[in-house]
Amino acid sequence: MVRDSGPILDEFLRRLDKQKVDLPHELVVLYYGKGKDTLKRLQPYASKIIQITPGKFDLGICRDLVCKNASRKYIVTVSVDALPVNNSWLQELVTPLISGKADIVQGEIQCPKENDPNYPNFFYWEHDYGFFYTSEEKSFSKNYGDIGLSCVNMAFLKEVWKNCKFKDASYCEDKIFQKRVFASGYTSIFNRKALVIHAHSYPTIKAVFKRVSNEGFGWKQVGEKYSIFLLIKDLLRFDLHTLALKALLENKLKYRSEILFFFIRPVALYWGNHFTKSIYLSPVFQDDNTFAFRLLALYNFK
Known part of the structure; x- marks a missing residue:
């Protein structure tokens, strides 16, 4: 899902384009911005671009809409501000699905190094997951598999999405997905080799x-x-x-x-x-x- 974005979008698309993976694939994007510049930057890379007005944006509904428009068996979700660290990231993320080892694969997410030009002035407390120090997720994680699923860097079978979906959550939609995944008995694994860097800036x-x-x-x-x-x-x-x-x-x-x-x-x-x-x-x-x-x-x- 893309709103009008800055230079990191171009770096993101370049890194996706360099991924070494043998299987045929498509890139599906939902765009909810107003400008034409972002659309022009997306078009050379995206197989499908779905457009909605910003006022209709809802995380759970929009994620389901994009998944519905995905035509293949395995789905990878990744945020535009999550940059793969190497060219094997995509292969690492989908291999456990293809081999039948897992139904859902959660990739590693790390904070960028200081002075990374792609993340200027990122929030200091995102180091070492310090941003999420509060207690709200502890009991949830214990009850639902001990893997914190995040759409920032995750892959799953389309069959899993059809049975679980992201609906009914405007935010934390990956957590409601995790809850349904666990209740349905699907297998989730964590793969550190499928690594992206990811951070935000909150100046106020x-x-x-x-x-x-x-x-x-x-x-x-x-x-x-x-x-x-x-x-x-x-x-x-x-x-x-x-x-x-x-x-x-x-x-x-x-x-x-x-x-x-x-x-x-x-x-x-x-x-x-x-x-x-x-x-x-x-x-x-x-x-x-x-x-x-x-x-x-x-x-x-x-």
Whole structure:
């Protein structure tokens, strides 16, 4: 799923084009932007481009729409801001499906190195998965397979999608998919060799608050409650506040959103989980490198 995107789109498409894989495939993209420039950049690479108006965007519905338009047996989902680190990424992701070892393959996602030109000023606390330090996912992961499925870098059989789908989730749609996958008895594996780098920039408190509030709303749709007890527990992580103070003194934090992050995230998560009626899709969230799900690219294999 693509909204109007920046230079990282071109790098993403170049890296996809260099993948070494023997099987025939197609690239299916859903575009929900307004400009013609992004469409022109997509056309040389995409087999199918589905267009909708921005106002009709819904993560679960849109992912299902693109999967429905995929004509082959194996499906790969990857975000436009997730860059494969080598030319064998795609083969690594689909091989366990082709061999029958798994029904779903979750690839590795890592933070880029400092000064990576593709991720200027990315959010400091995305290092080592620090962005997701709160407690909302722990019981879910334990109950549903201990693999955190993410559409940022994932492959599955089209048959799996037909039986599980992403519907009923405007955000965290990969978690509702995981819940259904587990209940249906499908096999999920994690493949570290299928590696992408991935990060975002949240330069304002408003941007990071809305991003995390969306997570809270998504978890509510999945059926997971972020309680007041978990809120207080996560707010009182003095080890992380100490870490933030140290990073501040070492001049590693660029924005107030990074300085205050360990206060912002629990509050925003609770707010989204209990009070919001829909996800935030404000202009703040539609700038380059601030939206986690601007693109759903589907590679489809026979």
